[in-house]
Amino acid sequence: MAEAQNEVKLAATNPEAARHDDDEAAAKRAKKILIRRPGMTGGRMSWFDRRNVKTWRHATQLAFVLLNVYLCVQFYLWVRYYETGGATLQVARPDGVGGWLPIAGLMNLKYTLMTFEIPPIHPAAMFLLVAFFLVSLLLKKTFCSWLCPIGTLSEALWRFGQRVFGRAFLPPRWLDLPLRSLKYLLMAVFLYVVVTMSADAIEAFMVSPYGLIADVKMLNFFRFIGATALITIIVLMISSIFIKNLWCRYLCPYGALVGLLSLLSPYKVRRDAEACIDCAKCAKVCPAQLPVDKKMQICSAECTACLSCVAECPAQDALQFSLRPAKEIAANGDVQGVRRRWRRRTLSGAMLTLLLAVLVGGVIGAAKWTGHWETLIPDAIYQQLIPRAQQLAHP
Numbered sequence: 151m152a153e154a155q156n157e158v159k160l161a162a163t164n165p166e167a168a169r170h171d172d173d174e175a176a177a178k179r180a181k182k183i184l185i186r187r188p189g190m191t192g193g194r195m196s197w198f199d200r201r202n203v204k205t206w207r208h209a210t211q212l213a214f215v216l217l218n219v220y221l222c223v224q225f226y227l228w229v230r231y232y233e234t235g236g237a238t239l240q241v242a243r244p245d246g247v248g249g250w251l252p253i254a255g256l257m258n259l260k261y262t263l264m265t266f267e268i269p270p271i272h273p274a275a276m277f278l279l280v281a282f283f284l285v286s287l288l289l290k291k292t293f294c295s296w297l298c299p300i301g302t303l304s305e306a307l308w309r310f311g312q313r314v315f316g317r318a319f320l321p322p323r324w325l326d327l328p329l330r331s332l333k334y335l336l337m338a339v340f341l342y343v344v345v346t347m348s349a350d351a352i353e354a355f356m357v358s359p360y361g362l363i364a365d366v367k368m369l370n371f372f373r374f375i376g377a378t379a380l381i382t383i384i385v386l387m388i389s390s391i392f393i394k395n396l397w398c399r400y401l402c403p404y405g406a407l408v409g410l411l412s413l414l415s416p417y418k419v420r421r422d423a424e425a426c427i428d429c430a431k432c433a434k435v436c437p438a439q440l441p442v443d444k445k446m447q448i449c450s451a452e453c454t455a456c457l458s459c460v461a462e463c464p465a466q467d468a469l470q471f472s473l474r475p476a477k478e479i480a481a482n483g484d485v486q487g488v489r490r491r492w493r494r495r496t497l498s499g500a501m502l503t504l505l506l507a508v509l510v511g512g513v514i515g516a517a518k519w520t521g522h523w524e525t526l527i528p529d530a531i532y533q534q535l536i537p538r539a540q541q542l543a544h545p
């Protein structure tokens with residue numbers, strides 16, 4: 151009894167030691183030897199360790215948020231120049247804002263596929279869409295948890311809620327499932343609109359005054375936001391503090407689309423049953439509530455490849471973001487055998503960051519190199535349209 155009390159006291163005073171003991175106990179229960187992942191001390195990996203996948207993901211998220219803030223500020227200055235009739239600072243138009251025009255990107259993609267011509271209006275929207283589709287096809291739904299600034303905000307809100315209130319919520323399963331289908335419904339509506347448009351109709355929309363400055367209209371939506379839209383955004387943000395990934399999990403049509411594409415990704419979260427000690431830590435931290443500890447690979451469209459599960463796993467080679475293991479290598483409990491099974495098939499945080507940069511940067515570079523990145527609209531048209539953007543209605 152006294153021993154048990156001492157253990158409880160030890161756990162309360164030294165949580166790291168308790169985590170360590172928990173892992174050992176899980177290994178014993180599973181009748182396996184726990185081989186700890188290198189770099190882990192007290193069940194955690196230092197933030198400064200280059201092997202820490204969380205550090206790489208958060209650094210990439212931060213870089214993308216900063217990039218988007220930079221794009222927004224530059225775009226705002228560019229718009230102000232035309233609004234003030236040239237009285238303010240003149241800056242170049244940041245074509246990267248096309249990333250905020252996914253519908254224009256989809257329209258342009260359809261137009262290109264139908265006509266084999268790259269449209270001159272908002273081509274960057276299409277190239278960025280293609281880059282994010284490629285990322286999803288090859289590297290799961292990393293777009294959502296590594297790149298998207300809305301995904302980052304959503305995550306920051308529920309983590310804040312978890313810190314303040316001790317937990318974040320997910321609706322019960324009976325409600326979670328129908329709510330999750332909402333995003334697919336929205337996706338289907340947008341896809342239907344674009345798919346049923348002819349190439350001529352797309353061209354007519356793009357060269358209409360509204361289409362030419364669709365990016366300015368998007369900016370003005372937030373600058374001169376109406377009461378209903380503002381209240382909706384505030385309600386969504388407050389709810390996101392309590393409900394994990396509310397926007398991404400239930401409402402984002404873009405996330406729904408890249409989630410479906412991600413099902414084809416050769417890289418997935420994969421578990422090695424021989425190295426796994428069945429501690430279930432991976433399932434506990436999964437924000438999508440996936441049974442990571444029970445599956446050999448995660449094939450769900452809800453897996454955002456955040457790799458929180460991989461970061462939390464204490465056992466070496468038990469959980470990784472990887473290609474299929476070499477099946478022919480039977481480890482039979484041999485640690486080196488398990489190693490060989492996964493050799494050259496796993497992606498570290500650093501490699502994943504590098505691949506994301508190469509894929510997105512490569513598509514942007516190719517578009518720039520071939521002269522298809524910039525929107526080709528004469529200055530005089532911007533001078534005419536931007537000052538009266540608020541009066542332009544959707545055609």
Ligand code: SF4
Pocket residue numbers: 419435436437438439440442448452453454455456457458459460
């Ligand atoms: S399975 Fe792992 S990578 Fe996928 S969402 Fe859950 S924690 Fe993130």
Ligand code: SF4
Pocket residue numbers: 421425426427428429430431432433442443462463464465468469
């Ligand atoms: S894969 Fe999951 S259950 Fe297995 S050791 Fe890692 S954290 Fe524990």
